[in-house]
Amino acid sequence: MRLFLRVLFAALLLAWSTGNSSARNDVPLCETSTGKPGRLFEKMFGYLSVPTAFDEAKMNEDVGRIAPSVLGELGPLIIPENTGIDVVQFYDQGRVVFACSIDVVPFKYGDDDLSNISEGDCGWIARRSLPLLSGLAQHIELPERFNEVAVGNREIADLSPLTDQSIYVRGMTPGVTLVITVDRGGKIISQCPIIVEDADGHFAETLTDDAMLCRDETGAPARLQTGQSVDVTFDEAGKPYTEVAVADPEIADVEPRSDRKISVTAVSQGITNVITLAENGQFHHDCMIVVE
Numbered sequence: 001m002r003l004f005l006r007v008l009f010a011a012l013l014l015a016w017s018t019g020n021s022s023a024r025n026d027v028p029l030c031e032t033s034t035g036k037p038g039r040l041f042e043k044m045f046g047y048l049s050v051p052t053a054f055d056e057a058k059m060n061e062d063v064g065r066i067a068p069s070v071l072g073e074l075g076p077l078i079i080p081e082n083t084g085i086d087v088v089q090f091y092d093q094g095r096v097v098f099a100c101s102i103d104v105v106p107f108k109y110g111d112d113d114l115s116n117i118s119e120g121d122c123g124w125i126a127r128r129s130l131p132l133l134s135g136l137a138q139h140i141e142l143p144e145r146f147n148e149v150a151v152g153n154r155e156i157a158d159l160s161p162l163t164d165q166s167i168y169v170r171g172m173t174p175g176v177t178l179v180i181t182v183d184r185g186g187k188i189i190s191q192c193p194i195i196v197e198d199a200d201g202h203f204a205e206t207l208t209d210d211a212m213l214c215r216d217e218t219g220a221p222a223r224l225q226t227g228q229s230v231d232v233t234f235d236e237a238g239k240p241y242t243e244v245a246v247a248d249p250e251i252a253d254v255e256p257r258s259d260r261k262i263s264v265t266a267v268s269q270g271i272t273n274v275i276t277l278a279e280n281g282q283f284h285h286d287c288m289i290v291v292e
Helices: 002-026
Strands: 039-041 056-058 064-071 076-080 084-092 095-105 137-141 148-151 157-161 166-171 175-182 188-197 229-233 243-246 252-258 261-266 270-277 283-291
Touching: 039 076, 056 064, 076 095, 137 270, 137 283, 148 157, 157 175, 166 188, 243 252, 252 270, 261 270, 261 283
Parallel strands: 039 095
Antiparallel strands: 056 084, 064 076, 084 095, 137 166, 148 175, 157 166, 175 188, 229 261, 243 270, 252 261, 270 283
16 A cells, blocks of 8 residues: 555656656746746846736746836846746736746856846946956946945945945955846846956055055055054045945954044955045045055
């Protein structure tokens, strides 16, 4: 009897999985923002075209999440978390009105076209003096005011809004991710790819130039040994700061001393930077710290 039940259970399981696969194959591929039907990129924001009105959307949360109230030019925002194939279902008053399938794949920088994942005005990327580097941060002014801002993959870059038109972005590890801004009505203003490069690569010589370094009270560039501390002043900025942040606290630690001075302590060997902000999140000063 037990053997019979085991065989029956196995048969039912096989039938269910086969049926589920068939059902997935029966639905059309989603029209997506990547330029290829059904394709979305892992940890990259994307959009789906939905040909009918709906009030709810569902998908496998192991694959990704959908934000129906956030709209791009094509349709609602989808946030792919992991690679895999899934069916996205759209409902109206509890009834399925549309379904389509997606295939979430890794994004390969150099093979995949960045223009297919861009939307809106991304000119601010080209206007930066340096690319975003791992272990370093940048204060970035965006071309349009936003209500919300988000980054696709926080393992590559992290960000915080400073004002309704500026952000603080910190490079974490080399790779490509997306920054999106959203207006008060839930419409996407822009979606821009941001590339994080290795700070130890070909930019190291530029970053450690004396002109880029923070200055101590004597005006000397701040080159530190592990465990060493120095007071850094910002008198040349012409105004006091209200906030201070170090991009990589594993390399250096900072502590406010006054509204024009901070204390920097070297933690471990490497390169990082310190950014100070004035009132209302306005940019104040940016300089490099080298721990040798």
